[in-house]
Amino acid sequence: MECNDNNVRCHQCPVKDITSFNTLSKDQLDVIADSKTCVVFKKGQIIMHEGNKPNGVYCIQNGKCKTHKLGIEGKEQIIRFAKTGDMLGYRSILSDEPLSASITALEDTHACFVPRQELFDIIDLNSRFSLELMRIACHELGEAGRIITNLAQKTVRERLAEMLLILEKTFGITDEGNLDVSLTREEIANLVGTATESTIRLLSEFKEDKLIILKGRKIKLVNKPKLAKIGNVFD
Amino acid sequence: MECNDNNVRCHQCPVKDITSFNTLSKDQLDVIADSKTCVVFKKGQIIMHEGNKPNGVYCIQNGKCKTHKLGIEGKEQIIRFAKTGDMLGYRSILSDEPLSASITALEDTHACFVPRQELFDIIDLNSRFSLELMRIACHELGEAGRIITNLAQKTVRERLAEMLLILEKTFGITDEGNLDVSLTREEIANLVGTATESTIRLLSEFKEDKLIILKGRKIKLVNKPKLAKIGNVFD
DNA sequence: CGATTAATTGATACTTCTCAAATCCTGTGG
DNA sequence: CCACAGGATTTGAGAAGTATCAATTAATCG
Secondary structure, three states: OEOHHHHOOHHHOOOHHHOHHHHOOHHHHHHHHHHOEEEEEOOOOEEEOOOOOOOEEEEEEEOEEEEEEEOHHHOEEEEEEEEOOOEEOHHHHHHOOOOOOEEEEOOOEEEEEEEHHHHHHHHHHOHHHHHHHHHHHHHHHHHHHHHHHHHHHOOHHHHHHHHHHHHHHHHOEOOOOOEOOOOOHHHHHHHHOOOHHHHHHHHHHHHHOOOEEEEOOEEEEOOHHHHHHHOOOOO | OEOHHHHOOHHHOOOHHHOHHHHOOHHHHHHHHHHOEEEEEOOOOEEEOOOOOOOEEEEEEEOEEEEEEEOHHHOEEEEEEEEOOOEEOHHHHHHOOOOOOEEEEOOOEEEEEEEHHHHHHHHHHOHHHHHHHHHHHHHHHHHHHHHHHHHHHOOHHHHHHHHHHHHHHHHOEOOOOOEOOOOOHHHHHHHHOOOHHHHHHHHHHHHHOOOEEEEOOEEEEOOHHHHHHHOOOOO
């Protein structure tokens, strides 16, 4: 798991500017650099485990992760995603509560572990950093409200159409135009909040209606306006 | 709307200790006290309006509110509640985004308006206050994850049973043992994420099964273990 | 190249929504 | 205080949306 990224100082880090550490001074970045540990998580590996108390956060250098909770009878619910530049575990650290969800790597993921204490030290020194953390948490809170409303009011069909658009917005597309994230049908179902079979049936319908092109786990959106209409997406 | 609570200084405020201002020094409390405006909202009055940019936050002196979003075809989704001691509008202020939801008084509510600038001034001075704000936002984020999982995986029947228990935990009970909050059937439906008629039918079933006693909008929980079992509530 | 896991399809049952109609409240003005 | 209008609540019937179970086929990984 350890890797040689440890040689890289944080102020030289290529993703520094898109992380919440972008307001830190050189000295403050050195505090992080001196205490961080860089690791690699293999695809499918659990990075943090629901119910545990983490000793710090991870900053994603490169990769994609899912945040997921255990629901009824062990069924997984995917709450959100994280990608390059995002911080993992901050919710638990800042609320001083156990992890409310697990985090699993969707592909091989490089991340830097920053210990709890150094994080709090910087919060104490740098109110801009504190504000940035608040901004992120409060933004996520707004997103959560939107997800709650969708789950409560939209049909599965509507939610799936919207989710395809959200996946494209979140992860972008590959050279071939496919969504740049590989999810099983079951994962899509656990994201949308439905049964795997329903997801498969609806994806097939969308394919029949020429809204998407399916090739195994590769999904290409070819009629986004129509998907947006089906999903009641207005923005 | 204005009221004479303005005479009360914040350091003497009876609810100060249960608010996030409880870490402020006397001087810092005076900054708030000098800039605050106390107001009263009538039952049903909109305190903040979805999409607007608030100029500050409200601290609830006394009362109960609902936070609600507009969903499909104007249907209301209730996201959460607020009560005495809670802060309103902080999500929008701290994320620098328009309000993601409206806030409406469920009963006559006394609240103090604290302007945006003074809030940021204190954040700059007092990292314990910043941490407290982060703690609240991150705690709410964990709650939101739980709500998302419930909406995605539980049946309406399960969600309603759980919601009754949550309402009792949130608002407590009156002398007669009823939930200390008055909601229409439609509001309960908008909270659980279902149709009004479904809520009515299920409440009637719970009444038949002697789990609750209904008298108009007064609801008394008489068999909480059974409700917890129906709602798959384990904690 | 098996062995396992994932994806697909069909049939059926169940939950929940929608529409319609009737009754009950509640606040308000006379 | 009463009558009344308008909203809230309740109940029924039928339609629609989803889940579940079972069986088959396809894909993937040592």
